[in-house]
Amino acid sequence: MHVELLLKSKEEAKQFIDSSMTDYTKEIAKTYDLSLEEAEVISKRQLHQALNAKGTETEVFTIVDASLNTGVGGIWISLNPTKNKVFVYQILINEKDRGKGYGKASLQQLDQYCKQKNYKQIELSVFGWNKVAFDLYLKSGYEIVRVAMKKVIR
Numbered sequence: 001m002h003v004e005l006l007l008k009s010k011e012e013a014k015q016f017i018d019s020s021m022t023d024y025t026k027e028i029a030k031t032y033d034l035s036l037e038e039a040e041v042i043s044k045r046q047l048h049q050a051l052n053a054k055g056t057e058t059e060v061f062t063i064v065d066a067s068l069n070t071g072v073g074g075i076w077i078s079l080n081p082t083k084n085k086v087f088v089y090q091i092l093i094n095e096k097d098r099g100k101g102y103g104k105a106s107l108q109q110l111d112q113y114c115k116q117k118n119y120k121q122i123e124l125s126v127f128g129w130n131k132v133a134f135d136l137y138l139k140s141g142y143e144i145v146r147v148a149m150k151k152v153i154r
Contacts, residue, residue: 003105005061005075005113013060016074020090021047031127050089055082063093063106072097075106079119086114088124091133103133107140 008016021043029039051058056078063073073093077086088110093102114122124142126133128149138144 001101001105002066003072003102003109004064004066005106005109006064008060008062008074012062013058013076016060016090016092017047017058017076020076020092023092024090027127031129050078053078053080056080063102063109065097065102072100072102073106075110077110079117081119084119085121085123086110086119088122091124098132103136104140107136 025036025039025043028034028042029036032039032042034042058076058078060076061074062071063075064070065072071094074090075088075092076090077088079086091103091106093106110122122142123145124137126137128134128147
């Protein structure tokens with residue numbers, strides 16, 4: 001396996017972001033026990049903030065397995081040169097390609113990309129119930145910097 005990150009065109013990036021927001025809305029609804037309509041209001045507000053944050057630039061990549069010449073997912077990031085950091089909004093590995101090491105390889109490629117551009121920090125958020133992603137980030141050197149918890153009373 002040889003993973004590369006290829007910058008998407010503006011139209012491809014828009015499609016990826018739109019698809020990501022649909023999934024994110026469902027995740028918000030699940031996490032906060034909201035209706036899809038309530039979650040959509042939140043996700044649209046957050047998308048507007050993400051795309052219009054001062055001093056940032058959005059980039060979206062296709063994750064490609066170059067040895068197979070095929071796309072296996074995508075990554076959506078925001079670059080903040082003033083603060084010298086990158087925020088990862090979405091990492092998505094196609095369902096049929098999960099469990100094959102593409103997530104780990106993609107994070108390694110993202111590290112290299114950020115180093116080449118002289119960024120010093122990568123941040124991301126992960127839902128606590130997404131154990132596979134959570135564990136991958138910890139194994140990849142990410143540190144927990146904030147935690148939100150809940151308890152359902154029965």
